[in-house]
Amino acid sequence: MKLQSFDKIYHIHKKSRVKRWFLFIFIGGIITLFLPWTQNIKVKGSVTSLYQEQRPQQLNSPIPGKIIKWNIKNGDYVKKGDTLLQLSEIKDDYLDPLLVQRTQDQVNAKKGVREYYEAKVGTVNNQFQALHAARDLKLNQLKIKISQLNNKLTGEEAELAAAINELSLSEDQFSRQKKMYDEGLVSLTQFQQRSISYQNAVAKKSASENKVAQTRQEISNIGIEQNSVIQDYTEKLSKTEGDRFQNMGQIEGSDGDIAKLENQVANYKARQGLYFIIASQDGQVVQLNKAGIGEVLKDGENIGTIVPTNVNYAVEIYIKPVDLPLVKEGQRVMCIFDGFPAIVFSGWPNSSYGTFAGKVVAVENNISANGLFKAFVIEDKNEKQWPPKIKMGAGVQGIAILNDVPVWYELWRNINGFPPDYYEIKNDQSIKYEKAK
Structure with missing residues (x-):
């Protein structure tokens, strides 16, 4: 009698599939080794x-200030140009609410001072031109006077030459008349008349010499006066020129002060624009590390981070x-x-x-x-x-x-x-x- 349990336990007479599976596995392994x-x-x-501009960026305070208003919270999405928070001033130098206007008034005052000096320079220029004209006129007058005296001197020198010739002739006649008087050829009256003529000729020559000497002295005096006029007007012109340069220096100084004050006005206006922290690009605000109202921020202090949207x-x-x-x-x-x-x-x-x-x-x-x-x-x-x-x-x-x-x-x-x-x-x-x- 054949038992079923015997057939299920013992496989002596059944065919084994181990070799077949081993062959399949071996061939599969070989094929696998050659797979890519x-x-x-x-x-x-x-x-x-x-791109640097597309990476998370810190929100920094551009100036020291006190937070007075928040317009955002953590996780908010913002657009470029949105106001994130508002600051107020804490420095003594900028607390005046009319700081810009007062500084602008200083600029206007400096401009008025500059205009005053510019007008003064114009006046000094007119004085300078007037002194030039007066000097030239005075020198021309002296030149004309010298020319007139030179003409007078020429006439007087001609008169002196005539007087010398006349004296020479009278002297010769007087000598002959005296010789004739000594010989008794002429009377005493005739001799005295000739002597008077001789004395008149001598006096006329002396007078002509005096006139020539006097005219020459006048010419010399006018030359001295001409030099004095040149010296006087040179001093006046130099002083006027110095005043002009001084006023021009004041104008340049005023320009420098005006530029400095205008620079301060521009800085104050720009600083007022920094009281509002603006979003530099579209993005999400995260990691805000300041809370509440009234907290004080330092210059450049980190407030939070903005993560760009378009990346x-x-x-x-x-x-x-x-x-x-x-x-x-x-x-x-x-x-x-x-x-x-x-x-x-x-x-x-x-x-x-x-x-x-x-x-x-x-x-x-x-x-x-x-x-x-x-x-x-x-x-x-x-x-x-x-x-x-x-x-x-x-x-x-x-x-x-x-x-x-x-x-x-x-x-x-x-x-x-x-x-x-x-x-x-x-x-x-x-x-x-x-x-x-």
Whole structure:
């Protein structure tokens, strides 16, 4: 009698399928070893932006002041130009509510002083011209007088020459008359008449000489007077010129004071505009660290942070120095963003789910404080779009794609500790250069 339990426990007479399964598994393993495997480097990083103006920015107080009004709260979205909060002045130099107007009054007063000196300069210029004209007129008068005296001197010198000739003739006649009187040829009366004529000729010559000497003296005196006039007017003109330069110096000084005061007015007006802290761009206000009304802010003190709304996101990844030669500009990187589920097949990144493609645009040559090198990755426009809900600073895991090799080669490389095979990324310029060659 054949028992059923015996047949279920003992399989001596049944055919075994172990060999078949072993063969299938062995052939499958062999096939798997020849499947393509994509070498890669795993890196970590965070979401950022390539542009400084699109990164989170601090809100700073441009001046020291006291908070008197808040227009926002944490988490509010603001537009460029929106007023975030209002400050009031705390410095003694700026507490006057009419500071701008009073300073402008000082400017107007300085301008009035400058106009006064400008008018004074005009008056001094008129005086200078009048002195020039008076000097020229006086010198012309003296020149005319000298010319008249020279003409008079010429006439008197002619008279003196005639008197000398007449005296010479009278002297000769007197000598002959005296000789004739001594010989008794003429009477005493005739001799006395000739003597009187001789004496008159001598007197006439003396008078002519005196006239010539007097005229010459007058010419000399007028020359001295001419020099005195020149000296006098030179002093007056120099004094007037000095007054003119002094007034012009006052004008230049007034211009400097006016410019300084106008600069103060402009600074005061600009400072009044700084009492309102304005949003520099569209974004969300976060991390406000001041509370309430009446808190005092220092110059440049941080109030909070504004995160821009319109951002061209990028990823900054950190690479180990040993892997740095494997990462080049243009390299393909698969990004896994925190908060977005992903299924990753390490050797087959193209078959992974929840990964987003990007490419390296820059690798920093300077090592970071954490001992790693930083690289920047941007979205690859030719592949799936990055999720719109990513946030600035979110964590990212990256997979830098290298070369495709068989599975057996990758196992052999890891067992022996060899580095991955990598290929050079050719940019547009290198391709154009190769085509040109």
